[in-house]
Amino acid sequence: MIIVMKAGAGKKDRDEVVKRIKELGYKPHIIHGTTRDVIGAIGDERAKLVLQSLENMHGVESVVPILQPYKLASSEVKHEPSQVKVGDSVVIGGSRVVVMAGPCSVESEEQIIESARLVKEAGATMLRGGAFKPRTSPYSFQGLEEEGLKMLAKARDLTGLPFVTEVINPETVDLVADYADMLQIGARNSQNFALLKKVGQCGKPILLKRGMAMTIQEFLMSAEYIMSEGNQGVVLCERGIRTFETATRNTLDLSAIPVLKLKTHLPVVIDPSHGTGNYHYVAPMCYAAVAAGADGLIVEVHPDPERASSDGPQSLKPKKFAAMMQKLRLFAEADGRSL
Numbered sequence: 001m002i003i004v005m006k007a008g009a010g011k012k013d014r015d016e017v018v019k020r021i022k023e024l025g026y027k028p029h030i031i032h033g034t035t036r037d038v039i040g041a042i043g044d045e046r047a048k049l050v051l052q053s054l055e056n057m058h059g060v061e062s063v064v065p066i067l068q069p070y071k072l073a074s075s076e077v078k079h080e081p082s083q084v085k086v087g088d089s090v091v092i093g094g095s096r097v098v099v100m101a102g103p104c105s106v107e108s109e110e111q112i113i114e115s116a117r118l119v120k121e122a123g124a125t126m127l128r129g130g131a132f133k134p135r136t137s138p139y140s141f142q143g144l145e146e147e148g149l150k151m152l153a154k155a156r157d158l159t160g161l162p163f164v165t166e167v168i169n170p171e172t173v174d175l176v177a178d179y180a181d182m183l184q185i186g187a188r189n190s191q192n193f194a195l196l197k198k199v200g201q202c203g204k205p206i207l208l209k210r211g212m213a214m215t216i217q218e219f220l221m222s223a224e225y226i227m228s229e230g231n232q233g234v235v236l237c238e239r240g241i242r243t244f245e246t247a248t249r250n251t252l253d254l255s256a257i258p259v260l261k262l263k264t265h266l267p268v269v270i271d272p273s274h275g276t277g278n279y280h281y282v283a284p285m286c287y288a289a290v291a292a293g294a295d296g297l298i299v300e301v302h303p304d305p306e307r308a309s310s311d312g313p314q315s316l317k318p319k320k321f322a323a324m325m326q327k328l329r330l331f332a333e334a335d336g337r338s339l
Helices: 011-023 045-056 109-122 144-158 170-179 193-199 218-225 255-262 271-277 279-291 319-333
Strands: 004-005 027-032 037-040 059-064 083-085 090-092 098-102 125-130 163-166 182-185 204-207 234-238 268-270 296-300
Touching: 004 163, 011 027, 011 037, 011 045, 011 234, 037 045, 045 059, 090 098, 109 125, 109 144, 109 319, 125 144, 125 319, 144 271, 163 271, 170 204, 170 218, 182 193, 193 218, 204 218, 204 296, 218 234, 218 255, 255 268, 268 279, 271 279, 271 296, 271 319, 279 296, 279 319
Parallel strands: 098 125, 098 296, 125 163, 163 182, 182 204, 204 234, 234 268, 268 296
Antiparallel strands: 004 037, 004 059, 027 037, 083 090
């Protein structure tokens, strides 16, 4: 159920409602709107009619059932789009298209600092790079772990770019959160519910990637796991799903953008690098994603992709990335936005 507060209802009224929700055995989640607050009451669906009594409380406008199984992520709870702040200055979900760029893996201090400098010069607003890498083969490069996190932090200090990096198990969430501005949940972990709960408690914004065989409802239920732990700073990332097609690494589902924009208030980011697996296709998919309304992009850029430890074939060289960014501005401006 969602409890819609009246416009102008004060903190005292809201606190009384929150207290009563807890007394009834439900977990309250306050969502601040532009004109009024909404309180989600999450708990046992079988006894939810008891919450109707809250309509009689001072400051309450209405009590409305949430029809979707994902409660906090649903646009029924919050009609206006959410904005997620990363670091001190980056906002995902506003009028600016946020571009996160950098190598798949952190390989050395020189490599990640050079990458950060080059993507910033081209107009990127965030740095991406993996310190922990979940790989299909146990013999593939697994990442530099904490040393990689330290290198990412140094690159941030030198360039001012906040960074997003992947966390792959609950045991390292606190470690990664100590360094990173934003934590990424990769496709392979998108239904690792223990991990989702843990990042929901970490206090840092989360970039949640869609699983390679996930329906959109399953995707949003994973977001719900994070949000139900108190973390409302979730950004959804479409990175392609597995189909019968072999011409691309995955099938990048750009139709997910308008679907998610209708069903949820959370920002949506597109990963054309993993979505296609080939650098030739990355720029066209970036243009299409922005035209379809994506709030951001996460793009793999490597100064020497031929020698990359992972995902070299889908990584753009810095010059190609810079050229793409120049053209991308035109698509953003056509939609009344900026880079």
